[in-house]
Amino acid sequence: MVLADLGRKINNALKSLTAESVIDEAVLDNILREICAALLESDVNVKLVQNLRKNIKQIVNFEELGRGVNKRRLIEKSIFDELCRLVDPGVEPYKPKKGKANIIMFVGLQGAGKTTTCTKLAYHYQRKGWKTCLIAADTYRAGAFDQLKQNATKAKIPYYGSYTENDPAVLAAEGIEKFKKEGFEIIIVDTSGRHKQETALFEEMMQIAEAAKPDHYIFVMDGTIGQAADGQARAFRDAVPIGSIIVTKLDGHAKGGGAISAVAATGSPIIFIGTGEHIHDLDPFKARPFVSKMLGMGDIGGLIET
Amino acid sequence: LFSFFQNLTAAKTLTREDLDPMMAKMREHMINKNVASDVADHLCQSVTESLTGSKLGKFTSLMKTIKQNLEPSIRKILTPRTSTDLLRDIFSAQNSGRPYTITFVGVNGVGKSTNLSKICFWLLQNNLKVLIAACDTFRSGAVEQLRVHVRNLGAVHPGSTVELFDRGYGKDPAGIAKDAISYAANGGFDVVLIDTAGRMQDNEPLMRALAKLVTTNNPDKIIFVGEALVGNEAVDQLTKFNQALKDFSGVREPRQIDGIVLSKFDTIDDKVGAALSMTYTTGQPILFVGTGQTYTDLRRMNVKSIVNSLLAK
Numbered sequence A: 001m002v003l004a005d006l007g008r009k010i011n012n013a014l015k016s017l018t019a020e021s022v023i024d025e026a027v028l029d030n031i032l033r034e035i036c037a038a039l040l041e042s043d044v045n046v047k048l049v050q051n052l053r054k055n056i057k058q059i060v061n062f063e064e065l066g067r068g069v070n071k072r073r074l075i076e077k078s079i080f081d082e083l084c085r086l087v088d089p090g091v092e093p094y095k096p097k098k099g100k101a102n103i104i105m106f107v108g109l110q111g112a113g114k115t116t117t118c119t120k121l122a123y124h125y126q127r128k129g130w131k132t133c134l135i136a137a138d139t140y141r142a143g144a145f146d147q148l149k150q151n152a153t154k155a156k157i158p159y160y161g162s163y164t165e166n167d168p169a170v171l172a173a174e175g176i177e178k179f180k181k182e183g184f185e186i187i188i189v190d191t192s193g194r195h196k197q198e199t200a201l202f203e204e205m206m207q208i209a210e211a212a213k214p215d216h217y218i219f220v221m222d223g224t225i226g227q228a229a230d231g232q233a234r235a236f237r238d239a240v241p242i243g244s245i246i247v248t249k250l251d252g253h254a255k256g257g258g259a260i261s262a263v264a265a266t267g268s269p270i271i272f273i274g275t276g277e278h279i280h281d282l283d284p285f286k287a288r289p290f291v292s293k294m295l296g297m298g299d300i301g302g303l304i305e306t
Numbered sequence B: 001l002f003s004f005f006q007n008l009t010a011a012k013t014l015t016r017e018d019l020d021p022m023m024a025k026m027r028e029h030m031i032n033k034n035v036a037s038d039v040a041d042h043l044c045q046s047v048t049e050s051l052t053g054s055k056l057g058k059f060t061s062l063m064k065t066i067k068q069n070l071e072p073s074i075r076k077i078l079t080p081r082t083s084t085d086l087l088r089d090i091f092s093a094q095n096s097g098r099p100y101t102i103t104f105v106g107v108n109g110v111g112k113s114t115n116l117s118k119i120c121f122w123l124l125q126n127n128l129k130v131l132i133a134a135c136d137t138f139r140s141g142a143v144e145q146l147r148v149h150v151r152n153l154g155a156v157h158p159g160s161t162v163e164l165f166d167r168g169y170g171k172d173p174a175g176i177a178k179d180a181i182s183y184a185a186n187g188g189f190d191v192v193l194i195d196t197a198g199r200m201q202d203n204e205p206l207m208r209a210l211a212k213l214v215t216t217n218n219p220d221k222i223i224f225v226g227e228a229l230v231g232n233e234a235v236d237q238l239t240k241f242n243q244a245l246k247d248f249s250g251v252r253e254p255r256q257i258d259g260i261v262l263s264k265f266d267t268i269d270d271k272v273g274a275a276l277s278m279t280y281t282t283g284q285p286i287l288f289v290g291t292g293q294t295y296t297d298l299r300r301m302n303v304k305s306i307v308n309s310l311l312a313k
């Protein structure tokens, strides 16, 4: 499972709490060292890890703690809360409205998994009874239209694209007009990969956005990304109002900590994770249940209510 | 970040206690540059070992000493130990009248097909005849992607020979590669570039299929494409690709990754750590660095600038 390894390490660190007869600053420091090391090994942003350590040290301030305070519980709870903060921006995920056209635009770095995930998401909505379609507005990458076309055909999802039009904004506008007329409810727009260092690509994204007027932007992040995640995520957030995140490629060994850093950078929730190349390989994601599961519900479950 | 290290200026013998807190900072610094934790650990450990018990000059800061000690180790890891002159190898194959074969491998979406095409561009510039073998028979659009590249490459190099060898989707990649190589031998091609599907290093059936492709065709070079964006996974990817080539090959002397293309180097600013993680893990050279999405965005690695980026604030 995603982050399972990290969960095990953090859990072990927490278990060592039970073994200690006296819980003091040194014990806390030890636990924090282990947890921070585990987070860094999972590619969580260095600054976020530093903040997490600082916040916990502030909450569990041994000099100011009253005699009656259950230190073990306090430490556990502060760790749980900080981990939740890492993956839970505290905003409600976007909900499409029935009976109207909901336009969803995918953005992200090159090769992150946008095109693949577009079809997965379309398939997800289609199965739930929404009238769903796809627009291929990547005119940059070789074979991009064929890729989307083949995926959409396999999933029996209507699509729009062109081999000759080379302005993605025009394509998006045309496709949306057509599908709106036909009464589609979920219109997903795929765009090409881009990165913050190339301004022309970001300008193109803004032009597509202007033409498509999306109700919702989904930022797709590769689950194997490292410390560059934060800077890229911030740049995307500054350019378009990202609404949610999908983390891909979590079927392998990756723990997804880099991609998780995008939650803090964008203030947006992770709504799905990609767990394979096939159309079914998309799992819904909910932050708080995820953290409690990661920490092993049994030990920490009681803390969620407090 | 390192300002308080400057205070330690008195001449003294360094102890672990002096070093530990600063090495912890150094470790975090390297991780922030996207060096894998394990690799940062190993490097810091060896610096600690070599500096413990040594004398710190009166006016040198400890941080400066640490960096001075670290620099040559980093440089050594990054500096290729084997020849990176692909053209020489290709010409030597040409002289013996057979096509030189290169297989591109790696996880999903890292830039295998794109950088294969950039390398093709470079080979065409060197007047070589290139056949591209479409052995990703799985991912939607993979064949068409290469077809577009071959068409573009032919257009920018009029009079050159570049062709696509494909058998569509769903077929056995090992067999297609084999047919492509014999087609190239008969057709007087100098180089065969074999594109493969992206795969997760833990996916056993797919890793077995890759090992089979390698065993069947014994390519001259196995090039691993890894993206500069990748974090700690760099280590696991390379270790497991090598392990799979070994475990699933069924031959006594299995092949291993021969070199690396570090792609998307234009997307990471100064967070260049993946270069170090990858070379440290394999001991193999970075043959090319991908610096963009067009055919000319292919560079040789500049060891010095990577070392500088890693150590700079």
Ligand SMILES: Nc1nc2c(ncn2[C@@H]2O[C@H](COP(=O)(O)OP(=O)(O)OP(=O)(O)O)[C@@H](O)[C@H]2O)c(=O)[nH]1
Binding pocket: A108, A109, A110, A111, A112, A113, A114, A115, A116, A117, A138, A141, A144, A191, A192, A193, A194, A248, A249, A250, A251, A273, A274, A275, A276, A277, A281, B108, B109, B139, B198, B200
């Ligand atoms: N194993 C695995 N592979 C995935 C997943 N999602 C996408 N991929 C693969 O990742 C590669 C890149 O996916 P694409 O959908 O082409 O990525 P993209 O973001 O559209 O790429 P560009 O359009 O070039 O920016 C393909 O090989 C996909 O099959 C996933 O969840 N797991």
Ligand SMILES: Nc1nc2c(ncn2[C@@H]2O[C@H](COP(=O)(O)OP(=O)(O)OP(=O)(O)O)[C@@H](O)[C@H]2O)c(=O)[nH]1
Binding pocket: A110, A111, A141, A193, A195, B106, B107, B108, B109, B110, B111, B112, B113, B114, B115, B136, B139, B142, B196, B197, B198, B199, B263, B264, B265, B266, B267, B289, B290, B291, B292, B293, B297
């Ligand atoms: N910025 C940048 N983008 C790159 C670079 N190399 C490749 N890309 C982009 O990364 C995306 C994926 O590239 P591909 O060549 O399709 O990757 P792949 O490894 O063949 O992908 P799969 O076959 O699906 O596993 C495309 O959008 C490329 O244009 C690079 O050096 N810099």
Ligand SMILES: [Mg+2]
Binding pocket: A114, A115, A116, A138, A141, A144, A190, A191, A192, A193
């Ligand atoms: Mg795409």
Ligand SMILES: [Mg+2]
Binding pocket: B112, B113, B114, B136, B142, B195, B196, B197, B198
């Ligand atoms: Mg490819």
